[in-house]
Amino acid sequence: MSPIKPNVQLFQYPQKYKTRRGGKKSASKKAQKLALYLENIQSKRVASQEEDRTEETLKVYPGDLLNVSKNKLHVENLVEEQFPEGLITSELPLYDPDNSFFILPPKDSVEANRPFHPPFLAARFEHMITKQGQKEILKAWKGLKWVGFKHHAREENRSSSPGLHLGVWEVQQSFPKVTRDTRLQSPKTIQAIDRLFVVIGIHVVPKILALLKRYAPKQLDRQLRTNRVVKRLLRKEFLLMPSLDFNGAFFCLAIKDGTSEIIHVDWNDGLDTITWLIALGEWEGGTIVIVYKGVERRIPLHAGSMFGFMSRTLPHFTTPVTAGCRTILTCFSDSNLLNRASKFTLHHQGILIL
Numbered sequence: 001m002s003p004i005k006p007n008v009q010l011f012q013y014p015q016k017y018k019t020r021r022g023g024k025k026s027a028s029k030k031a032q033k034l035a036l037y038l039e040n041i042q043s044k045r046v047a048s049q050e051e052d053r054t055e056e057t058l059k060v061y062p063g064d065l066l067n068v069s070k071n072k073l074h075v076e077n078l079v080e081e082q083f084p085e086g087l088i089t090s091e092l093p094l095y096d097p098d099n100s101f102f103i104l105p106p107k108d109s110v111e112a113n114r115p116f117h118p119p120f121l122a123a124r125f126e127h128m129i130t131k132q133g134q135k136e137i138l139k140a141w142k143g144l145k146w147v148g149f150k151h152h153a154r155e156e157n158r159s160s161s162p163g164l165h166l167g168v169w170e171v172q173q174s175f176p177k178v179t180r181d182t183r184l185q186s187p188k189t190i191q192a193i194d195r196l197f198v199v200i201g202i203h204v205v206p207k208i209l210a211l212l213k214r215y216a217p218k219q220l221d222r223q224l225r226t227n228r229v230v231k232r233l234l235r236k237e238f239l240l241m242p243s244l245d246f247n248g249a250f251f252c253l254a255i256k257d258g259t260s261e262i263i264h265v266d267w268n269d270g271l272d273t274i275t276w277l278i279a280l281g282e283w284e285g286g287t288i289v290i291v292y293k294g295v296e297r298r299i300p301l302h303a304g305s306m307f308g309f310m311s312r313t314l315p316h317f318t319t320p321v322t323a324g325c326r327t328i329l330t331c332f333s334d335s336n337l338l339n340r341a342s343k344f345t346l347h348h349q350g351i352l353i354l
Contacts, residue, residue: 053099053100053101053102054097054099054100054101054102055101055102055104056101056102056103056104057104057105057106057107058103058104058105058106058121058294058295059106059294060106060109060293060294061105061106061109061110061111061112062121062292062293062294062295062313062314063109063111063313064078064292065078065265065312065313065315066111066271066313070267072264075263075264075265075315076263078292078315079263079291079315082291082292082293082296087263087291089289089298089319092289092296092297092298093296093297093298094287094297094298094300095297095298095299096299096300099126100123100124100125100126101123101124102119102120102122102123103120103121103122103123103295103309104119104120104121105117105120105121114272115218115272116218116219116222116272116273117272118215118216118219118272118273118274118308118310119215119216120215120308121295121309121310121313121314122290122295122299122307122308122309122310122314123215123307123308123309124299124301124305124306124307124308125211125305125306125307125308126302126304126305127304127305128207128278128304128305128306129203129204129207129278129280129304129305129306130203130304131304133199133202133203133204133304134203134280134303134304136199136202136203137196137199137200137203137204137280137327137329138280138281138327139199140192140195140196140198140199141196141255141280141327143192143195143196144164144189144192144193144195144196147186147188147189147192148186148189149164149181149185149189149192149193150181150184150185150189151164151181152165152179152180152181152184153165153179153180153181161256161257161258162256163254163255163256163260163328163330164181164254164255164256165179165181165182165252165253165254166179166181166182166193166196166197166252166253166254166255167179167182167244167246167250167251167252167253168230168234168237168244168251168252168337169251169252169268169334169336169337170334170336170337170340171268171334171336174336175233176230176233176234176337176340177234178234178237178241178244179252182244190241194241194243196255197241197243197244198243200246200253200329201243201245201246201247204249204278204329204331205246205247205249207306208249208250208276208306208331209247209248209249211306211308212249212274216274219272219273219274220248222338223248223249223250223251223273223333223338224247224248226248226251226333226337226338226340227245227246227247227248227251229340230251230337230340231245246331249331250276250331250332250333251332251333251334251337252331252332252333252334253329253330253331253332254329254330254332255327255328255329255330256327256328257325257326257327257328258321258326258328259286259317259318259319259320259321259326259328260317260318260328261317261318261319261320262317263291263315263316263317264315264316264317265311265312265313265314265315265316266311266312266332267312268334268335268336269311269312269332269333269334269335270312270333270334270335270338271310271312271313271335272310273310273312273332273333273335273338274308274309274310275308275309275310275311275330275331275332276306276307276308276330276331276332277301277306277307277308277309277328277329277330278305278306278307278328278329278330278331279301279302279303279305279326279327279328279329280303280304280326280327280328280329281303281324281325281326281327282303282324282325283321283323283324283325283326284321284322284323284324285319285320285321285322285323285326286301286318286319286320286321286326286328287299287300287301287318287319288300288301288307288316288318289316289317289318289319290309290314290315290316291315291316291317292314292315295314298319311332312335
């Protein structure tokens with residue numbers, strides 16, 4: 001008997017909440033519901049990470065790549081300077097505490113005192129995505145792979161296998177746009193992408209919002225303001241695909257099977273933003289490696305955990321997967337998009353340029 005193929009067209013979107021009178025809830029009611037959810041449910045899960053966590057404070061801030069031009073040669077030269085005889089990944093220390101951990105910047109460093117700088121350079125939060133959530137995300141991803149999709153973004157500087165970049169960014173133009181990987185697809189593929197967005201909005205977005213609210217409230221406020229501006233500028237696109245709205249937790253995601261095996265920094269990501277990595281599936285290998293003076297280590301990413309780090313600051317890559325299948329979800333916000341929030345302000349009659 002031939003295997004049953006997933007039918008994306010049969011996907012049922014979550015039923016919209018109704019009031020007692022049968023009408024849809026207003027946007028303010030939905031916002032209140034989300035705020036209550038973050039305050040009561042997700043905050044308890046995030047607070048549990050505080051009980052048994054490991055902290056490590058660096059002696060020197062990793063700022064060699066902050067004020068250089070966008071060029072992969074800067075990363076290669078930095079690595080060659082640190083490892084003149086060549087980098088041997090297996091010789092780096094394996095940093096894998098049983099619980100969550102934080103890598104903190106030096107308290108007296110000038111860079112760490114920037115207004116929007118997160119309180120940590122890297123952190124791993126365990127048991128954030130439930131097993132049911134992992135299952136639903138993988139199911140939506142498999143459905144998207146089955147209908148097929150086209151790659152429009154290149155990744156030669158980080159991996160030989162490209163990822164699918166979905167959402168909104170301002171990387172290759174001077175105005176926010178829905179990525180080509182999202183809009184230049186067949187109708188069935190767009191429907192499958194919409195399904196993936198819905199599932200991520202349910203299982204990932206609230207967790208990131210709760211973490212940002214607890215650890216990086218200034219950054220969260222900046223991203224919420226950016227989200228309001230982007231939704232106004234791309235009003236038509238958000239009306240056609242409401243699932244594009246990740247509520248300011250991030251604005252774009254990259255998803256793929258495998259790893260990013262080339263040492264790199266994410267030049268387009270915001271300087272003071274946190275990039276979130278979520279690994280799904282069952283696999284061996286696929287360890288995150290951070291390469292910098294004082295931060296040379298291998299960090300395993302367990303299924304269902306979340307790894308947040310400053311990907312524009314820390315050179316990183318991932319070791320190959322030796323067995324199984326590893327699906328990696330990267331949630332990020334590009335710097336141009338975040339800078340737009342400082343140029344515009346919302347007004348009840350439109351957008352005013354400051």
